[in-house]
Amino acid sequence: MAGTIVDTDIAVVGAGGGGAVLALALAQKGIKTVVLEQASGPPQGLRGEILQPNGQQVLDRLGLLNKLPVESTRPVRTFHFCRVGGERLCTIDYGALPAPYNQAVVTLPNVAHHAILTAVQTEPSVSLWYGASFVSLVKEGAQVTGLTAKRGGEDITIRAKVVVGADGAFSKVRDALAIPAEVHLYPQGYLIAIIDSPMPVTEAKYYVGKKTILGLFPAAGGKVYCFYMIPRGSYDQVKAQGLPALQQAWTAIDPAFAPLFEQLKDWNQTAFMPTGRVRTPTWVADGAVLIGDAAHAMNPHASQGRMQAMVDAMTLADLLPECLAEKNFSAAKLKAYEQARRPQVTMLQRLADEQVLFWNSANPVIGFLRDRVFRTLDRNARLRYRVLSTTAGLRQSPPFSLIDRVMAAGFLPDPCAKNA
Ligand SMILES: Cc1cc2nc3c(=O)[nH]c(=O)nc-3n(C[C@H](O)[C@H](O)[C@H](O)COP(=O)(O)OP(=O)(O)OC[C@H]3O[C@@H](n4cnc5c(N)ncnc54)[C@H](O)[C@@H]3O)c2cc1C
Numbered sequence: 041m042a043g044t045i046v047d048t049d050i051a052v053v054g055a056g057g058g059g060a061v062l063a064l065a066l067a068q069k070g071i072k073t074v075v076l077e078q079a080s081g082p083p084q085g086l087r088g089e090i091l092q093p094n095g096q097q098v099l100d101r102l103g104l105l106n107k108l109p110v111e112s113t114r115p116v117r118t119f120h121f122c123r124v125g126g127e128r129l130c131t132i133d134y135g136a137l138p139a140p141y142n143q144a145v146v147t148l149p150n151v152a153h154h155a156i157l158t159a160v161q162t163e164p165s166v167s168l169w170y171g172a173s174f175v176s177l178v179k180e181g182a183q184v185t186g187l188t189a190k191r192g193g194e195d196i197t198i199r200a201k202v203v204v205g206a207d208g209a210f211s212k213v214r215d216a217l218a219i220p221a222e223v224h225l226y227p228q229g230y231l232i233a234i235i236d237s238p239m240p241v242t243e244a245k246y247y248v249g250k251k252t253i254l255g256l257f258p259a260a261g262g263k264v265y266c267f268y269m270i271p272r273g274s275y276d277q278v279k280a281q282g283l284p285a286l287q288q289a290w291t292a293i294d295p296a297f298a299p300l301f302e303q304l305k306d307w308n309q310t311a312f313m314p315t316g317r318v319r320t321p322t323w324v325a326d327g328a329v330l331i332g333d334a335a336h337a338m339n340p341h342a343s344q345g346r347m348q349a350m351v352d353a354m355t356l357a358d359l360l361p362e363c364l365a366e367k368n369f370s371a372a373k374l375k376a377y378e379q380a381r382r383p384q385v386t387m388l389q390r391l392a393d394e395q396v397l398f399w400n401s402a403n404p405v406i407g408f409l410r411d412r413v414f415r416t417l418d419r420n421a422r423l424r425y426r427v428l429s430t431t432a433g434l435r436q437s438p439p440f441s442l443i444d445r446v447m448a449a450g451f452l453p454d455p456c457a458k459n460a
Contacts, residue, residue, distance in 0.1 A: 043195030048074045048167075049364060051187055051200035053174040053213050055079075058332030058349030059206030060156040064102055065357035067163030071364065074198055075160070076172040076189050082157050083150050086311040088232050088265045090257065091152060093134075093141035094433025095347040098354055104155050112151040114260040115143040116244050121414050124249025126294045129414035132428050136421075136460055141432070144244075146259045149234070172196070174207065177216045177328070183369070184217070184327030201369050202360065203328045206349070209316050211334035219330070222319040226339060228400055229314040231278060231286075233266040234259065235303045247293050248410065251402040254293050256300075264300060266290070269400065275312040283307070315339055317389060323382075324374040331356060336385045341399065342392035347433050348385055355380050384436045391430065391438065413448045421460040423448055 050066055052059045055077035066073045091099070099105040121130045134143045160168050171192055178186035178197065186199040205213025214221055241258045255267035268290070270278055278286060287301040304310075318337040323330045332349030356377045363369055398410040417424045426439035440448060447454040 054207035057346040062353035078173040091145040112148040118243040130418035209333040209337040233310040339392035341395035420457040425460040
């Protein structure tokens with residue numbers, strides 16, 4: 041071993057959505073943790089942030105939900121799904137969920153993440169190192185006993201009882217563990233923009249049409265997030281066509297928002313986010329665990345990727361004190377975390393992929409079925425609640441049985457349609 045040597049209980053690679061929550065949850069249990077983050081500081085870039093009810097629960101457990109700055113957060117209850125052109129298909133009301141998490145919370149970029157990182161930095165049992173990159177694992181036989189890292193040219197060895205790979209979809213920790221991964225990049229990603237709105241926007245709108253998706257989400261400070269599906273690799277081409285072309289395309293989707301789209305004045309108000317899915321046969325090894333996108337990235341249609349990373353972190357943080365007390369860091373012991381988490385994650389990955397099939401399509405028959413399902417949901421409180429509670433992260437099992445699917449497609453009446 042060369043360079044500086046550090047001893048800790050848990051070493052976390054990545055201070056993203058999952059790693060930061062894990063660090064704080066472990067700190068609150070007094071567990072000695074080192075977190076490596078390759079970036080030079082907290083993220084500053086543009087990204088859309090919707091805290092679903094399960095994510096709000098996590099922040100509440102960490103004592104942070106009520107501390108998020110009110111001027112940066114916006115509760116949103118009503119989400120309208122519409123056809124391109126403006127016709128409303130279905131309205132989802134988060135108010136139907138049990139209080140107090142009966143709303144979505146739209147935050148300005150990185151607000152919740154910064155609150156978590158700030159809280160982490162006040163905790164004496166956690167060291168958060170920016171500009172520190174994972175290099176390799178340290179092993180004794182098959183057991184992972186630490187890692188090596190580079191921090192500003194310095195070689196560091198961290199001896200840890202458990203190494204957590206929270207380093208995203210292209211996880212190097214996963215590679216070092218030789219855990220095979222199926223990494224699928226979807227052909228579509230999202231151009232996102234945050235625009236100052238000249239008109240009051242209080243309810244979210246989500247437009248679906250022939251290979252077209254545009255989401256408009258009200259954010260704090262009179263701003264609106266726009267999510268627009270574009271082919272992967274086409275961001276530069278969209279930019280080359282100029283802002284007026286993009287504004288025209290959006291205005292064709294809903295002319296009522298033309299004044300909003302005119303406020304898109306600079307490409308600096310936009311960013312591109314690719315979308316991917318990761319599947320791995322296991323999330324644990326002797327002395328190591330994967331959480332979040334490293335284990336199970338999913339299509340953003342689920343609106344749950346970051347939420348699931350946060351829930352992973354809380355589940356793992358609840359298990360690790362037991363592992364430390366028993367001095368048992370085997371894959372068999374850590375598997376309890378995976379067993380608790382895999383059913384919901386797998387269900388959400390499948391659901392998001394079904395939505396990709398129906399929502400991203402240019403096929404008119406598929407589009408017809410999609411709209412029919414939305415219209416059924418609008419009339420059917422029972423099925424609507426199933427979908428809402430799934431997106432809210434409050435359901436572990438699939439929202440629809442086979443018979444529900446037939447009813448949702450409008451081919452069978454539902455005698456329980458009014459029971460939410
Ligand atoms: C268009 C789009 C919209 C989305 N919308 C939502 C949404 O509405 N709701 C939702 O819940 N989720 C959403 N997501 C998904 C969400 O962004 C991810 O699922 C979430 O960020 C995963 O968290 P993570 O901690 O696993 O990974 P990340 O947040 O990617 O964090 C990984 C961290 O590891 C660091 N890292 C990587 N390699 C190394 C290394 N070698 N050494 C040290 N550090 C390293 C990275 O710098 C990064 O900080 C969306 C995603 C996309 C693409």
